[in-house]
Amino acid sequence: MRSRLLLVPAVCAAGLLALTGCVANDSSEAGGHAALTVDSGADACTVSANTVPAGNTRFTVTNSGDQVTEFYLLGDDGLRIAGEVENIGPGLSRDLVVSLPAGNYFTACKPGMVGSGVGKAAFTVTKADGAAAVSTDFGAQIDTANANYASYVKDQIGQLVTGTDAFVAAYLAGDDDTARSLYPTTRAHWERVETVAESFGDLDPKLDLREADLEEGQDWTGWHAIEKDLWPTDAEPGFVAYSPEKRQQLADQLVADTATLHTKVQDLSFTLAQQTNGAIGLLDEVARGKVTGEEEIWSHTDLWDFQANVDGAKVLYAGVRDILIEKDPKLVTTLDREFTDLQTLLDAQRVGDGFTLYTALSPAEIKALSDQVNALGEPLNKLTAALVL
CATH class of the missing domain: 2.60.40.420 (Cupredoxins -  blue copper proteins)
Known part of the structure; x- marks a missing residue:
């Protein structure tokens, strides 16, 4: 956030x-x-x-x-x-x-x-x-990596736009089963580029603020406000489902804010340091919210977000990996191994096209995921220094 x-x-x-x-x-x-x-x-x-x-x-x-x-x-x-x-x-x-x-x-x-x-x-x-x-010209490689990542961000937010439209259509039609199925898969596009999306000031809280982070008097909009309405049995006792008018208001705001984000990412460019720090930031997102189950408090779809954050970090790393091979081949070996080990743990939790709900994970499974996030985080934190300094 x-x-x-x-x-x-x-x-x-x-x-x-x-x-x-x-x-x-x-x-x-x-x-x-x-x-x-x-x-x-x-x-x-x-x-x-x-x-x-x-x-x-x-x-x-x-x-x-x-x-x-x-x-x-x-x-x-x-x-x-x-x-x-x-x-x-x-x-x-x-x-x-x-x-x-x-x-x-x-x-x-x-x-x-x-x-x-x-x-x-x-x-x-x-x-x-x-x-x-x-x-093998480093300058050309860096320019290419920066340009390709900008294209990737635009692509993911473009898919977020169309996914949000489909999600909202189901939500407003009262087709809650379809809306619930689209919720984690659509949010994945946000989570893959979350550190970029967060950079646009108040758009981040409008789209992704959790109820636990609300300040006094702050309006609550975005994905998690709708999440609570879609999973009312996991909400607090006495929670009252939203009225059609409130659903419409939240849906309209979500579509409008997503469209604004789509417009803002069209003219982005990146530096090498922004890319490497973005990879580090995405793994921080995993450690701070996804691996603890605090992100999707009602839907418990945290592992979908977890995978999307890891996807985004891997895309950033893959974009600079050829440069890093020349700079620090030992770090490449370590990062390759730790990314693979983390993906193996995530793959073990796959169910069909999705994942196990967070509430179904055992304490041992949560600890294993947390330990591997930390194991990857240590070498990943060296990425910026290895490439930029």
Whole structure:
């Protein structure tokens, strides 16, 4: 709930993303790089090939739909953005040029530039002799990491907008079962970028304030105010369900504040220190509220939030990992291990597409999660100094 990132607006975030006009390409290697075409339609995202050798790759994205679109190259977690090109109008083409190491990725398009996108598909970059070398210029790597994280934040808040719309529609219709099912999955988009969202002054308490943190005379709005109404049996004795008028008021405010947040994140840029401190801050959020069960006091969906905070921290770490390998390879080994160990503990609590409710965890399971958060927190706290100083 406390601001950690001081953000500055930017006219654009360039990095290694080369955005040009219409260029005719085929899917063969040419001029020392792989050249692919992408057709972004209303409900499909068709890439001319799903495998390229490591090195420079150019995607020429053509919008065959009727909405402004964008194209994403995602990391192997399906969350981290390795490259993106946006604001492609109907009938237009733009290029995305990225320098890629070998690994697994995903491609996707986003007609309308909000929501989860369409046509998500696996994409592989292979090791190959004679492939163009991936840039080892630290300045270029940092610029790319900063630009890609800004794109990731916009993507997550864009998905928060559409998710909130669906959640609110169910809540106002009195379909509480659907609203309860959408509550933790929609909030995950907030939790993945929570330290950024918290930086916008009063938007954070409007959207995410817990009842226990209310000050005298303060209006209570946002997710947790609605959470209490959706899980009334876990509220205090005598709690009275909200009237339709109050539901409407809270729903309208949630949608409006989320839209404001979406507007504010469009012109963000980041420094390397802001990224690394953001990763540290997200793990602090886990330690302070999620692992203690204090965040979702009525729904008990704390592990959904826990996973989302860890997702966000891993995205930030993955974005700077190649730089850290050159600076402090031992720290990379430690962080890789501790992130893996924490994810193993979380995976053990998965139930279907979700998680065990916090109230179903044993004291031993809570302690194990808490101990592993601390085990990861110690080396993660060294990340900023290792990269910036």
